[in-house]
Amino acid sequence: MKLVEIRDVSKIYNPGENEVKALNHVSISIGKGEFVAIIGQSGSGKSTLMNMLGCLDTPTSGKYFLHGQDVSHMTDDEQSDVRNREIGFIFQGFNLIPSLTALENVELPLIYRGVGKKERERLANAALNSVGLEKRKTHRPNEMSGGQQQRVAIARAIAQAPPILLADEPTGNLDTASTKEIIRIIKRLYYEGRTVIIITHDPGIAQQAKRIITISDGMIKSDIINPDYRDEI
Amino acid sequence: MGQIGEYFKSAVKQIVGNGYRTLMTMLGIVIGIAAVIAVVSLGTGMSDYVTSELNGLAGNYGIVMVDSSKTSERFTRDDMALVSETVKDIHGITPNISSYGKVKGSRKTVECSLEAGTEVLEAFSTNGIAKGSYFTAQQVESGARVCVMLLDDAKEIFGTEDAIGRDVEISMYGKSVTYTVVGLRGHMSEMYEFMMQGQDYYAQLEVPYTCFGEDFDYDTVNFTNLVVFADQSILSHKVDEVKNLLANVHGLRGSNALSGYSLADFSEQLDQILGYARSFLLLVSVISLIVGGIGVMNIMLVSVSERTREIGIRKSIGAKTGAIMIQFLFEAAVLTFLGGVVGIILGVIASYIICTAIGFRVIIEPATVLGAAMFSVLIGLFFGLYPARKAAKMRPIDALRL
Ligand SMILES: Nc1ncnc2c1ncn2[C@@H]1O[C@H](COP(=O)(O)OP(=O)(O)OP(=O)(O)O)[C@@H](O)[C@H]1O
Ligand SMILES: [Mg+2]
Numbered sequence: 089m090k091l092v093e094i095r096d097v098s099k100i101y102n103p104g105e106n107e108v109k110a111l112n113h114v115s116i117s118i119g120k121g122e123f124v125a126i127i128g129q130s131g132s133g134k135s136t137l138m139n140m141l142g143c144l145d146t147p148t149s150g151k152y153f154l155h156g157q158d159v160s161h162m163t164d165d166e167q168s169d170v171r172n173r174e175i176g177f178i179f180q181g182f183n184l185i186p187s188l189t190a191l192e193n194v195e196l197p198l199i200y201r202g203v204g205k206k207e208r209e210r211l212a213n214a215a216l217n218s219v220g221l222e223k224r225k226t227h228r229p230n231e232m233s234g235g236q237q238q239r240v241a242i243a244r245a246i247a248q249a250p251p252i253l254l255a256d257e258p259t260g261n262l263d264t265a266s267t268k269e270i271i272r273i274i275k276r277l278y279y280e281g282r283t284v285i286i287i288t289h290d291p292g293i294a295q296q297a298k299r300i301i302t303i304s305d306g307m308i309k310s311d312i313i314n315p316d317y318r319d320e321i
Numbered sequence: 322m323g324q325i326g327e328y329f330k331s332a333v334k335q336i337v338g339n340g341y342r343t344l345m346t347m348l349g350i351v352i353g354i355a356a357v358i359a360v361v362s363l364g365t366g367m368s369d370y371v372t373s374e375l376n377g378l379a380g381n382y383g384i385v386m387v388d389s390s391k392t393s394e395r396f397t398r399d400d401m402a403l404v405s406e407t408v409k410d411i412h413g414i415t416p417n418i419s420s421y422g423k424v425k426g427s428r429k430t431v432e433c434s435l436e437a438g439t440e441v442l443e444a445f446s447t448n449g450i451a452k453g454s455y456f457t458a459q460q461v462e463s464g465a466r467v468c469v470m471l472l473d474d475a476k477e478i479f480g481t482e483d484a485i486g487r488d489v490e491i492s493m494y495g496k497s498v499t500y501t502v503v504g505l506r507g508h509m510s511e512m513y514e515f516m517m518q519g520q521d522y523y524a525q526l527e528v529p530y531t532c533f534g535e536d537f538d539y540d541t542v543n544f545t546n547l548v549v550f551a552d553q554s555i556l557s558h559k560v561d562e563v564k565n566l567l568a569n570v571h572g573l574r575g576s577n578a579l580s581g582y583s584l585a586d587f588s589e590q591l592d593q594i595l596g597y598a599r600s601f602l603l604l605v606s607v608i609s610l611i612v613g614g615i616g617v618m619n620i621m622l623v624s625v626s627e628r629t630r631e632i633g634i635r636k637s638i639g640a641k642t643g644a645i646m647i648q649f650l651f652e653a654a655v656l657t658f659l660g661g662v663v664g665i666i667l668g669v670i671a672s673y674i675i676c677t678a679i680g681f682r683v684i685i686e687p688a689t690v691l692g693a694a695m696f697s698v699l700i701g702l703f704f705g706l707y708p709a710r711k712a713a714k715m716r717p718i719d720a721l722r723l
Contacts, residue, residue: 123615144637145718165641172639183634183721187338199327200639244638 089156090117091251091283092141097150099306110136112306113150118285120251123278125297125314126287133306134287138256142175142201143167172200175209176245180257182237184229184244185186190216191225194244201248215243219273233290235266242273246282253277255286258289259293334650335624336659343656346620347571349613350700351667352661354693356606358668359675361689364599366672366681371595372588374510381553382445383560383583384417385567386546391578394571395543398477400437402564403570404549411559412550413441417453418539422493424470424524426478433474435491437533443469444550445527446506451502453485456529458505464532471493474524491526491536500528511680521709549583556583614657614704621653623707632712633720646713653699653705662699665690 099111110133118124128134139145140152143159152160159170177183184193194212203211216225219239229237231241238258245253255274259267278284286297294300298317302309336343387395396416402413415438424433436442443455448471456467468489475484484502491498506525509517534541547567551559551561564581568574632645669685676683 139718142637144721165643168636168639168641177637179721183630183637185631185634187334187631196635197638197642200635200641200644255709307531 090153091120091122091155092116092118092285093146093153093156094140095145095151095153097140097152099133099140099145100148100291103148110277110306111140111147112197112303113308114303115150116301116308116311118283120283121278121281124286125299125303126285126301126303127289127291127294128303128309130289132303134289134303135256136306137303138254138285138287141252142177142254143170160284168200172197172248174250176239176242176250178241178245178253178255178258180260182229182234182241184237184240186229188229189226189241190221190232190240193229193240194247197244198248203248206279208269211247212243214249216240218246219243233266234262235269237275238262238266238270242270242277246277250270251283253284255280255284256310257288258286259288259290267293323559328647328651329655329681331648332655334641335652336550336656337695339624342620345618346657347660347663349616350610350657350697351613351664353606353610353613353632354661354664354697355668356609356673357603357693357696358665358685358689359619359671360602360606361599362683362685363675363681364595364602365684366676366679368592368595368599369459369684370681371591377458381412381556381584382548382550383556383581383705384546384548385560385564385579385581387544388578388580389545391576392571392573394573394578395545396547396567397543400567400570401547404547404566408559408562408566410551410555411563412444412552413439414547414549414563415439415441416541416544417546417548418530420493420537421523422491424474424478424526425490425492425497426475426484427487428480429478431474431477431522431524433491433526434468435493435533436525436527437530437539438527439530439550441550442548445548448506448508448510449505450504452482453502455504456527461529465529465530466498466500466532466536467503468500469506469527470502470524471506472508474526475502475505477522478524489526491528491645492538493663496537525616553584553588557586613660617653617657618704618708620656621649621705622711624652625649625708625712628712629715629720631715632715633717633722636715642713645715646709649709650702650705650711653709654701657697657701657704658694661694664697665693670694 095113095115097111097114098109101108101110114137126134126137131248140147147160151158154170154174159167162170191212194215195208198208198211216222219242221236221239221243224232224236232240253274258274259270262270274284274286275296286293288294295314295316298314299312301311360408363717385412401414413495420435421434422435423430436445439461440456440458451472455469456465460467472482475482478489479487482505484505487502490500491500491544531541533539549560549563560581560583564579672685673683
């Protein structure tokens with residue numbers, strides 16, 4: 089049983105008129121502890137795929153098994169639960185809540201998990217420390233640089249230790265230095281045992297992953313073990 | 322339980338963070354709640370004022386009457402004695418002869434109303450004796466020519482309130498008799514003064530019916546009506562009891578030759594009318610509160626669409642429909658509750674100012690305040706429901722895309 093398994097998934101936007109076939113009979117399986125990059129040109133369907141993998145959207149056809157459990161046709165609340173337990177998201181635009189401090193942002197998934205205040209603070213602090221933000225805990229997103237904001241988002245994604253990290257263009261809004269830093273952190277999380285799926289159109293970033301899936305026009309073009317992969321941080 | 326605290330904290334944060342807008346939204350609720358409090362306390366103050374003035378003006382009495390067209394029976398002194406002995410909890414019973422005449426003092430002669438009865442008549446007005454004393458049972462018995470008037474009357478006809486022991490001349494039907502002042506009631510009430518405005522001054526004299534009847538040719542043995550005094554709460558009941566007793570004594574049971582009425586009946590009617598007026602005012606202020614509630618709904622809808630992205634983020638990291646719903650409901654309820662508290666404070670202040678200015682007693686019942694506070698929360702919950710549902714039902718993918 090694979091950790092993530094999508095079978096013959098299609099996604100059609102605006103069925104009927106103007107329909108867009110964003111995913112066209114895609115099947116992928118990803119095992120526990122893998123480090124996968126999904127790469128493709130703009131409009132190729134990467135984000136659509138990420139939404140499927142992250143249980144943020146339901147496929148038009150096909151099935152999605154997570155831990156062998158069919159999650160493609162769950163109710164909204166059940167999907168919320170799956171996202172909370174199984175997946176840590178890292179978005180291109182950080183997606184922090186502007187009115188909350190770094191610490192409060194990181195605490196959010198723990199609140200929805202029902203973790204008590206003490207434990208919550210402990211976990212959130214640990215997560216922030218692990219991304220090197222011990223000095224920024226009480227800062228709001230608009231008081232931080234992009235790289236710092238993305239690190240808060242990573243802390244939020246790992247705070248309650250979900251098995252999967254899903255990153256959609258995590259460095260798309262960042263400069264080279266911050267990009268390096270974020271990739272370094274993501275790689276470290278992979279070494280710590282998490283399954284990491286990173287979506288990017290940047291071949292340089294894809295080269296860091298152990299397995300590279302190329303997608304084009306909603307279909308998988310190639311799925312290879314990265315020959316250039318180097319086991320280092 | 323910790324969850325509730327989180328929701329509360331986040332609601333307060335959101336409300337404080339949106340300072341100016343929050344204030345404008347709250348204004349509707351503030352005004353609505355303040356209006357409710359002010360209207361309710363004004364209404365209560367008004368009823369209280371009217372009731373107490375009414376009691377002050379007319380005392381707590383009822384009248385039992387013989388319809389002389391239906392029977393030749395009349396009430397007697399024995400009837401009075403019987404009623405005094407057998408009917409419990411009444412303050413007394415007396416014949417009552419009312420008439421108008423003139424009264425002459427050392428300074429002036431003025432018109433006067435004359436009420437004749439026994440010493441029980443003292444309870445006729447809640448305006449108590451301020452000087453001297455009321456005439457006594459013995460003076461009634463012996464037919465002493467004594468009288469009681471108001472301090473204002475003494476001032477008018479003697480030029481001084483120092484009138485105990487002075488003589489007045491009461492004239493009626495071309496006859497004049499000298500009476501001695503033994504007691505003075507306090508100054509007249511504001512409501513009475515108000516009603517008297519524009520009329521010629523007239524004095525209010527009270528005299529024993531015995532001498533008065535003899536002097537001016539009234540029957541002092543047979544009476545067509547008797548006045549019964551009792552506390553207002555039991556008055557109608559007591560008047561009926563006296564009426565039934567006397568109907569039995571005179572063999573008039575089953576006929577309708579005797580009738581009884583009391584001011585309590587009138588008070589009840591007045592209370593009802595005042596009640597309608599209060600309900601109407603309350604309705605108007607509740608409508609203003611509902612308008613305020615719609616304002617809250619409006620702002621919450623704006624807030625939901627402004628925070629679509631936040632909702633998407635929360636959902637993507639695991640918030641369920643219920644959690645989002647509660648978050649927004651909490652916000653609406655905290656918002657209207659704060660508005661309610663401010664409204665209560667303003668309402669209480671307004672009540673004090675208005676009631677004091679008019680001269681009503683300031684009556685603010687805790688139930689009103691508590692009710693207003695609870696109602697404001699309910700308004701928040703009710704009008705927050707639709708926006709909260711709208712937020713909660715948003716699909717994370719749609720909410721994130723914006
Ligand atoms: N909500 C939507 N409604 C209609 N069409 C959509 C919607 N979302 C995406 N699409 C279309 O589906 C296709 C795939 O979009 P997707 O966002 O997955 O691309 P992407 O690979 O993430 O591109 P990029 O690198 O620019 O982010 C595109 O042609 C896009 O126009
Ligand atoms: Mg994309």
